[in-house]
Every structure is written in C-alpha cells, then in structure tokens.
Amino acid sequence: MRYGCDGSLPNPLLRVVGRVWPEELLAMTALASDAPTTTSDAPSTLAGLVSPLTEAEFLGLLRRRELAYQPGASGDRYASLLGWSALRCMIESGNYPSKRPDDIRVTKDSHMVPSERWTTDGKVDIAKLAEFLAAGFSVVIVHLEEHVPALAAVCDEIRMRTLEGSFVGAVVTSGAGAGAFKVHYDPEDLVILQVEGTKRWQIFGPPVSNPVRRMSKQSPPDGTEPIFDEVLEPGDLLFVPGGNWHRCESGLSTSVHLGIFFLPPTGWHAASQLTRQFLSEELFRTPLTRLDGTIGLEAVEEEIKSRLVERIRDLKLNEFIAEWSKVAY
C-alpha cells in the first residue's frame, strides 16, 4: 500500500507499512533508495532528522501511527549527533544521565545487570561497560537530551510542535546477535536513527492498539513471521509507532542507534492526574472502615460522588494538554 500525505504524491524514498489486519500480514511497499546527500552537521531540528521526509509527512505518520522505514544514502548523517566515541567521552568525564535509577542500563534479553557490576565507587566504569559490550550485552542510556544540546533542541521542538513529551535514548551493542530485549513493544512512538554499525530490526504484528504504560500485560504474537525484517545501516530512519512488537540484533561491529521517544497525552493520563489531585483532599484520605459513627457510609459515599462529579466537570483537556509536555518524560 502506498501513501501520500495531505493529498500530495508519496515520497519515493519512503517505505510505509500499511495495516491490513486481520486478513493478511502487513505488506511493505519497496521504493527507491537514492536519497539525496545530507550534510554531516548534527541535525538539531525535527525536519533535519526526518529529511528527506518533510516534517508534515512525518507528523502525518506520527498521527496515523504508521510504521515507516526511510533508508538513508548518507551514512554519516546522524554520526555527529552522538556516536559511541562521544558517548564514551561523556561517560568518562561523568557527563551522563543519572537523575533516575534506570537512566543507564546494561541488559541482555531483557535481563538487567545490577549496576554494582558496571560501576566503580558509584560512577559508571567505562572499562566495565566495554567488557559487558564485548560479551554481547547492550548498554541503554536514556534522557541524553539533558546532556547533548542538539538533542535537547530536537526534543524542545517536538514538544512545541506536537505538545507531546519527548526524550532521547541510545542503545549500544557490540558483537553479532546481541539483543537488548526480547520481543516486546514500547508504548511510546519511537523514531530510530541508526548512527553507526548495523542492527537487524524485526517487527511482528498485529500491534497493540494505542498502548499506555502500566496497562495490563499483553502477550506477544506467537510464531508469526515478521511484518518488517531489515538490517538498518548508518543513516537509516525507522519509525516504530507505539505498540509494535519488535526485537533487534546487532551486526558484527559496535552498533549505536538513537531512539527519539514521543509521549502523547491520553484521556487516561488526564484522569490519572485528576485522581492524584484528590489526595490533597481529606475526604478522599479518610479510612472508610473507621468512620466515627456520627456520619454513615452512605453519606460519605454521596459526598465523594458529588466531589468527583464536581472535579470531573472542571476538567479541561486543552489546559491539561498545554501542560503535558512539561511533565511527561
């Protein structure tokens, strides 16, 4: 299936995977790959990252959650953003994400290695990381935008353009067959930029529809053929909408890909925020089993229902969305 955006002719460099569930597997449209030359300067805009797709074309894919693959003819187009050499320097100088416990992870087949094994005196030890990489483990680092200005600029632009949350992660692997995770899906939409080395991506359908983190556990498709199976080369872009089951394998050399995460707000997020706000009211914190007898459970129930309705009526989604990108990460 071939798509154009906004009625325009389809981009001849893009491969979009059309969804035709449940009748058959997704069919990929294979198109030309003679992409124009790009500069080696670090792209710090959304348009620069997704080129030769236009920003409007990309935002259309994002809105429709369409899996898309954009081979790049210029292998070094993302190299100046953040390669393994630059990441090593950042780690050696102590300039790396560490605000959250899982900002850096060492993993293999979805199992995490305790941080004590790759840190020394509480600091990430690059020599130990290199040993794990050589043994087929993957290093995952998220929230790199807090340390890399070009990535911060991209995330700021995404927040402004889409009103969605955005952050950047990197996955580093070394050696054939290394896989950071088993078949899984991410609830966030992801733009994958292959920076260096190669990585085989396999995507399995059907996707989980409109996933949200913390929703009930889903089972991966069993024994199905992948709907996408490509080895990403440096300069390639892959858009993996949230909910697509996938697994990756690195090639023979060090492989680095960046993932730009998009976190859209949903009604559930709005309702959750509302629920959290109730904690500031004693009415919702009073133990229902310890009422003093002067007030009955039925009266409390009426009071709670009335307050819930009142707060729900006050909900304004436009105000919620306007604040979302500042808090979503």
Ligand SMILES: [Fe+2]
């Ligand atoms: Fe993933």
